[in-house]
Amino acid sequence: MKEGPDIAQIGALIGDPARANMLAALTGGRALTATELAGVGGITLQTASTHLAKLEAGGLLSQRKQGRHRYFTLADEAAARLIESMMGFAAGRGHLRHRPGPKEPALRKARICYDHLAGDYGVRMLDSLIASGAIEAVGEGLALTEKGESDLARIGIDVGNLRSSRRPLCRSCLDWSERRAHLAGSLGKALLASFLDKGWARRTAESRSITFSPEGDRQFLRLFPVEM
Template identity: 55%
Template sequence: MKEGPDITSVAALVGDPARANMLSALMSGLALTAGELAREANVTAPTASAHLAKLREANLVTMVVQGRHRYFKLAGSDVAAALEGLMDLAARIGNLRTRPGPRDAAMRAARVCYDHLAGVAGVRIYDALIASGAIVVSAEGLSLSNVGRARFIAEGIDIDAIERKDKAICRACLDWSERRSHLAGPLAKAFLDLFLARGWANREAVGRAIRFSSAGQAAIEAFIARQALDTAKSSSRSMA
């Protein structure tokens, strides 16, 4: 009778407000304790514990015990991607946020999408990388060109270190606020990590918003400008 995988259980899991809030909080990519998630979802500890048990059983989140704390985080980037997809649909369907507040504006400008950069900043960087040929799109997905490899190494990213795994080094992730793609995957994670490590970008105390320092802002603009420069060199093949 039924066809394809069973959507119901996953959707029902996400469909509960408390769990949805928890998952949204985990979209920051951070590992959060059960207590923190309980507060995030506005429920008591016992309730949160029950919810987290279900999410864990469904392999949506993973848990790691550290002392008397239990840290939860999303099971993987695929879960994050699915949640982004739902956010995208929710945004289109009409469930727009009641009224975009200052925090929403910051979120739109730049935010963390599980482990990489999203929002206007993320999309701009992605566009520049594609246009300059640093990232190439093929049937198998995104791949890093030799030009792009050199450029990222010049930025200070240890490509070799993140390339070990047999997984793709980068992929596209749909951006719910911009409705365009931004860069995801190990490369994108390394890129964000670099900015955080250098103090060019800072997470807000709570939530997923990212704030750039003036140096960071300048670094981003310079990075994009460098891509544009290389783009100008290569003749752009105009398409219909």
């Protein structure tokens, strides 16, 4: 009965609390150094180093050295989606790490999921794009319409440019806090990037959460209204 892929290996990799914390932190999208990751894992640098080596060998992480720092990121989008899907499953079963803390609400409102917007705002954005006919939804699949392409051009997003990448334009990603889909893919990435670029929102220092400025908040809600 030893058929098929070895899920125990990656399960064990994710199964250690220190490693899981590091992976969760990296879902925030920014590259972190070994020392920073040791911090989020609650362990010393030595221990973190061996953990990171294992995660890299297992194909979950990739590193690039820059000067005397070593920056770690999730290996690719597939790794990010695996972690996110595990979060979704865990959240659905009530496996939370503690009772909701002070930072929790901010995290539920808007956060980074690898490289796109998640949380209440992420779900709202996708809902609004579908309601306005910019994106067409079939089952779990998403496709940008012609109307969507021109709508997006108007707010400064060049879709033609995004198409050239091998990565899918639209992808739906299950949000673990909202339990509904939000927009991933290169378009999801581009939208978040534009919000940050416009100064509507910024990433918080040591967390996955995203904070909107009062002005940015207003613009965002105007751009992506909820239908009644």
